[in-house]
Amino acid sequence: MIMKPLYLKITADQIMYSNNENTIDENTYSFNSKLQLKQNLQAFRDEFSDTIDVIVITNPVETILKKNIINYQNQPIDFGSELEDVFHLPVINMKDIEASDLATATANENDYATWHLDYYGIDHGKRQYGQESMQTIGNGYFGLRGTYLEAKACDDNYPATYVAGVFNQLATPINGRNVINEDLVNLPNAQFITFSVDGSDYFKIDERYIKEALRSLDLKTGVLTTTLLIRLIDGRELKVIEKKVADLKNYHNYYLQYSIQPLNFSGEIKIVTEIDASVTNSNVERYRNLASKHLVTDKIENNQQEVTLLAHTSQSKIDIAIKTGISYPNITDPIYAMDNLSNIAHQTITFDAQQNQTYNFEKFVTIYTSLETKKPVEQAANEQEFLANFQAAQAQSQQNWQKIWNQEDVVISGDITAQKLLRLNSFSMTNAAQLNANADLDASVGSRGLTGEGYRGHIFWDELFDMNFYILHTPELVKYLLMYRYNRLKAATLRLMVSVEQCSLGKAVCMVMNNPKKFT
Structure with a gap:
């Protein structure tokens, strides 16, 4: 199969692009200073309708930890990840092709991008x-x-x-x-x-x-x-x-x-x-x-x-x-x-x-x-x-994750962003509940899993929507998650009108107030 690459060179104020690496300045897109970067990249994507298989950034590599890091508005930006999120295609650098060939470099990036969640730089x-x-x-x-x-x-x-x-x-x-x-x-x-x-x-x-x-x-x-x-x-x-x-x-x-x-x-x-x-x-x-x-x-x-x-x-x-x-x-x-x-x-x-x-x-x-x-x-x-x-x-x-992925992985083609997000959600669901652990626990899946303190970590009744995922991949786990609800039915029915949010004992714990400033 003949691959169709799009070659880019990114500067502070524009993107030069072409289907031919030898005529990179054939077309240009000028960044709109009133738009955020993602909006600019979406507008750039909408400028042409040609089918492409891979984006090749021709900027020289100036960083060590990732190749496609380019300064934009005085900030180092991972343009590889940003473009992949917009185009849903592999994004590589000319250096990758020099080290192998276009097809191999594309396949390597497709595999890496769909199995990794990366953040470059310091955020706040x-x-x-x-x-x-x-x-x-x-x-x-x-x-x-x-x-x-x-x-x-x-x-x-x-x-x-x-x-x-x-x-x-x-x-x-x-x-x-x-x-x-x-x-x-x-x-x-x-x-x-x-x-x-x-x-x-x-x-x-x-x-x-x-x-x-x-x-x-x-x-x-x-x-x-x-x-x-x-x-x-x-x-x-x-x-x-x-x-x-x-x-x-x-x-x-x-x-x-x-x-x-x-x-x-x-x-x-x-x-x-x-x-x-x-x-x-x-x-x-x-x-x-x-x-x-x-x-x-x-x-x-x-x-x-x-x-x-x-x-x-x-x-x-x-x-x-x-x-x-x-x-x-x-x-x-x-x-x-x-x-x-x-x-x-x-x-x-x-x-x-x-x-x-x-x-x-x-x-x-x-x-x-x-x-x-x-x-x-x-x-x-x-x-x-x-x-x-x-x-x-x-x-x-x-080894343990390989066994899990043998059960959970769903492979799709043509959209590396969708593939990554599908795997990320499966990964997060397994982090939130797993048969080996939950068999010994009196717990179910909180609204934020075990990732943070939003909603105070409480368990809402809409956790039941999660059960479809667990039934598909680990039906034995669902018994233990549902037992959490079963063990609290009496306490929940006593306050049925407000029992949408639970924590340790099963009683309703909807907050009397959610903004402490109202009480100061």
Whole structure:
């Protein structure tokens, strides 16, 4: 089959294009400054009716992590992804053709684009929050938001961990009355990892010091990979690759890998990691004036390089145990230290790093709650054994997801965007509920799954629309999801008129007020 490519060259104010790479300036589209980029690209698409199979960007490659990054209105834009979202076709670069041929490069991009959800660069506010939700990994038991490992909760980043069924009520005094709300609880953050160089401040996510950033969720394997090219204030440069994966088999566990490489210096590097139980529920801006501290820390114990943090929810009295282990097999002569605060377990390793050498730090995490665990949660967590290393966890995840995709994958042709979104939705539904986990849980699918705190994580009756997906792919799972409803029928019928929204006990929990400003 003869392929029909469209060749583009993108400048600050126009797109030059042609069906022939030798006459690239044959046609032009001028950007309309009054339109957003997507609107401009849609208008460009509408300018011609020729059938094409692939778009080839001829701009030279000027970035490391992705090829088709071009400045537009003083911002680096991933034009490859933007054009794919509009044209629903593979977008490649001339460099790809030079490395193989047009057909091979097109096929490779088609495969990559339909199995990956990528975000290039640093975003802010609700846009970044939304991307973190989209890149959540999980296994039906917990959801781990797709944040940078170095991030703490702020207006631009929100690391959070949610376990199905862990709700708690808090009262907020407003105008002489207590307004009670029940929330899906943000559990202690055990995924925090960052570094410092030669005694400097610990690195934080700040675009002033990040040359490039790429977050890539591999839907085929369940692995989320974030790559950062960092230039510190003193000019030192590092490459950091961080990976996270949820265990679908031993659903209490997840695994992290933090790889750090000094690019233009040798020096002392300190890696720090935490279990932070000081976290609150602050994902939704309009709820931030309401009470949000759900956790009480009971104990932190250190056993060599393992740490166990015990906590409970303040009202529902759900016991929580989080145990972590760390490993750094290719770091020579590290100095290990721990420094626990009242509600934060804090560990560091310090070592001498050599230029261009990559150092791997791995962290293994298990979470138990008294909802699904018959024995004391501390005992259960301490008895849990981890896989040998991150590589083993990644390989197991790939095998488990392959089994899932053998059941769930629906292949379509002619529209790579539709194919990606279909797989992304299947991935998200499996994160929200999975037979292996839900057989042990008294929980169903919340309105946001386990990705964030919108609607307070509550479970609405329209979850029943989700059952069509689960019946098709995992009919045994549906029994456990419907048992959640069956076990709450009596409580629901007592307040039938308003019982559209439920959480832990089955009673209706439609909010008395949804805007705290009305009560201030």
